[in-house]
Amino acid sequence: MPVQRFSAARLSDFCTSAYSALGLPGDDAGLLADSLVQADLWGHQSHGVMRTFWYGKRIQSGAVKAVSTPEIVLDGGAIAVMDGNDGIGQVITALAMQEAIERSRKHGIGAVAVRNSGHFGTAMYFTRMAANAGCIGFLSTNASPAMAPLGGRSKLIGTNPWSIAAPAGQYPPMMLDIANTAVARGKLYVAGKKGEAIPEGWAIDEEGRPTTDPAMGIAGNILPMAGHKGYAVAAMMDVLSGILSGSRFADGVIGPYMAEGRSGVGHFAMVLNIEAFRPLEDFIADTESLIERIKRTPLAAEAEEVFYPGEPEARAEEHHRAVGIEIPGETLAELDAGARALGITPLTPSP
Numbered sequence: 638m639p640v641q642r643f644s645a646a647r648l649s650d651f652c653t654s655a656y657s658a659l660g661l662p663g664d665d666a667g668l669l670a671d672s673l674v675q676a677d678l679w680g681h682q683s684h685g686v687m688r689t690f691w692y693g694k695r696i697q698s699g700a701v702k703a704v705s706t707p708e709i710v711l712d713g714g715a716i717a718v719m720d721g722n723d724g725i726g727q728v729i730t731a732l733a734m735q736e737a738i739e740r741s742r743k744h745g746i747g748a749v750a751v752r753n754s755g756h757f758g759t760a761m762y763f764t765r766m767a768a769n770a771g772c773i774g775f776l777s778t779n780a781s782p783a784m785a786p787l788g789g790r791s792k793l794i795g796t797n798p799w800s801i802a803a804p805a806g807q808y809p810p811m812m813l814d815i816a817n818t819a820v821a822r823g824k825l826y827v828a829g830k831k832g833e834a835i836p837e838g839w840a841i842d843e844e845g846r847p848t849t850d851p852a853m854g855i856a857g858n859i860l861p862m863a864g865h866k867g868y869a870v871a872a873m874m875d876v877l878s879g880i881l882s883g884s885r886f887a888d889g890v891i892g893p894y895m896a897e898g899r900s901g902v903g904h905f906a907m908v909l910n911i912e913a914f915r916p917l918e919d920f921i922a923d924t925e926s927l928i929e930r931i932k933r934t935p936l937a938a939e940a941e942e943v944f945y946p947g948e949p950e951a952r953a954e955e956h957h958r959a960v961g962i963e964i965p966g967e968t969l970a971e972l973d974a975g976a977r978a979l980g981i982t983p984l985t986p987s988p
Contacts, residue, residue: 642961649674658979660703665728672727676759677962680953683823684759687968690975694896715744719751726755734763737908745913751904752884756893760800761814768802768810773909779879781892783859787868790845797874806921812947817871818859825851830967879903
């Protein structure tokens, strides 16, 4: 099946229909769908609609509950602990981030540790909520094992991504969203679906040898970014996300790549109310100044432009809203097969 383009609205309607058919309440189905489509708009296909039925299979198996019932189990004013009760990771995380925003309004800072959640997709989808509220947002999570501790070859530590977002006035928000591996694991799945090799330095196989085969990399280990630094940051994000919240950690976490098994994912959401530190307009003015100084930096050899964090995603979204989002043929075939199994309208009609 050839690559095809779809509007964001078409993909969102499709994913919402799929999740509604799987038993999610309307608003939750729409939120989960929007998070996937937004990742594609930002150019992060590894976390986009290709994951629609990865989550769907976990809902069907009962590993994830279709109806999310997160609850605050500890209320400490500026801080709280939320139990996700094995619901939808995106739904739980959106509630946790909103809770942190509201607490920061009262206390200057709001922090919510989350236990028993699931994979939430793209972290900056949620930290952007804080930036749009005139705050600085931080979010970390743990994940299923993807890398070995430095010097080892058995998977133990997840990619354990984290994100920071801040408002930037006339510019799209400054946003950072990174895994602590050389590359997000989902990008190996994307390469596999496209029949492409992966660059050297992304992964090693099960024997600890460098590989450019995405399947062998998935079976083996994703390498940490910046060597010991990436491994160490990932381990500490597990402390912050899994251990602090009282959730699972290390190889106790199960990711969206498996249809069965409780996720046990932990998150840590923190929001800083800028107004509690200084006038928001002064913060915005300085952030705009920082961006402008970044953009004026003299170019290195062969560079065409200097970008600030979050700008490539903003550019990609503008482009994809204008021309549509490309879906690889293999992904499209999987989405259509999943749709027919659920009895909903596929993205492409039958011949």
